[in-house]
Amino acid sequence: MTALSENIRSKGKRIAFVPTMGALHKGHLSLISIAKEKADIVVVSIYVNPLQFAPNEDFATYPRDIEGDTVKCENAGCDILFVPGNTDLYPEKESFRIDVGEMGKVLDGITRPHFFGGVATVVAKLFHLVRPHIAIFGQKDLQQGIVIKKLVRDFKFNINIILGPIIREGNGLAMSSRNEYLSQHDRDRAGVIFTTLQHGVKTIMAGERDRKIINAEMIKHFRSYGDLNLDYIQAVAALDLETPDAFLPGEEIALLIAAYSGKTRLIDNTIVKVPEHKLDDKTDDRFIELGE
């Protein structure tokens, strides 16, 4: 793989890389389309990374379909399909790891403490093997995307990271390989995740900047219109996942949800920019408080 890449680079061609865990769906294919637009050569990797699964998680049963994936990749215009084996990426009994610090301990990191360090570690290895100019990840895994962007900044990888937009089913459910675990009834019920995000966006566009109130509004909607088990609903700063008391005008807020449909964990998110002016900004709050 590295020899191939060095050869492509030496000809002045640009490489775009889409790392995946396989079980490709329309979401992945949209990332491959973005890759084709941005570069001369598209590399897709398929590797179910053991390091990002906890012992109680679905590593063994995670959907695998290498023949189907190969056909989908070819049809989508992928030039190189890279499928490393386990001993290629973890040849020794104990591999050094990337420690992602606080960013790996919030949101999904609370229930999945192995996850983001595992992702950062395997992505660093893959970046070295594939040597891309650009790498494309799905915005659906937003915390992962923010971690990868910081990995690239901190470790001075010379790679441009692009987050491709979330592709949704008819009822707004974000596409995911894990949706294969769901019945049609489950998929219908999971639509509440998207309507809750929409409610959060509406709340912010109406002028709300208080983080706790935004969260409470979304939780109220989620419980009123559905019956999934909630892991978390959180409004955080999209830049660094920080949780200020109130967001600033012009700041980008990430709204993130994780919920369980039976044993299947579903995640979704959206990013919204805080309006510059509140609806009632024309009245001066201080004057009213002091004067009355």
Place this chain on the structure above:
Amino acid sequence: MTALSENIRSKGKRIAFVPTMGALHKGHLSLISIAKEKADIVVVSIYVNPLQFAPNEDFATYPRDIEGDTVKCENAGCDILFVPGNTDLYPEKESFRIDVGEMGKVLDGITRPHFFGGVATVVAKLFHLVRPHIAIFGQKDLQQGIVIKKLVRDFKFNINIILGPIIREGNGLAMSSRNEYLSQHDRDRAGVIFTTLQHGVKTIMAGERDRKIINAEMIKHFRSYGDLNLDYIQAVAALDLETPDAFLPGEEIALLIAAYSGKTRLIDNTIVKVPEHKLDDKTDDRFIELGE
């Protein structure tokens, strides 16, 4: 730096890299000579990495002499001297780090728990910025060299790591920037470190394979012939720093010493191959034990 390197690489030239913390002495210059032999372009970096110092260590007072170092580099044939500032390598309040696991917790890692993770982290950043084909480290920092070799294997850096031989003063004291802290009397006293290593080699060449006996022999010599404060004397497997009860014929043993001369911590080591045959291999130990 990266643009320079990409340009050099695009012309098919090879880059050798010597990362240093400055205060260059003959040991460093010997690494630059090796670099010149092995590649077309030699890059030397000078960067005193805060991440590898503990709060109680000598980060603030570590010897710095950028003008003197620049002259030495030029005279030694260095082509590019790379001197990043602190905010170049650690621009954010918290950087992701490399976790080197068990290998960072033994030997020097016991008294310096920050050290090897800090070294691996900054070296990974420097490798990305400099993009060398070869990197040369001093064997004097043997545990560091073994950690860097594993960093390169685990994270799939396409870089060849060479450990340059230890350069010694007249009495055998390994050259080190920290020797600047020592008086001539201290330097003389520190010669016992080298004679202890020689005694360990002699013990092994005489047929001893039992790790604890080799250690005890070296400690006895160290205490009999000197009065430095000992941190550790250890015989370990040179490949992975493991500590078996006994070493195998043909195996490479690393003998490592760390000791204090006043407040100055000195380290040294040597590598020796276990002879294939013990001196008394012709007699059968079991027969003697059972028969007498």
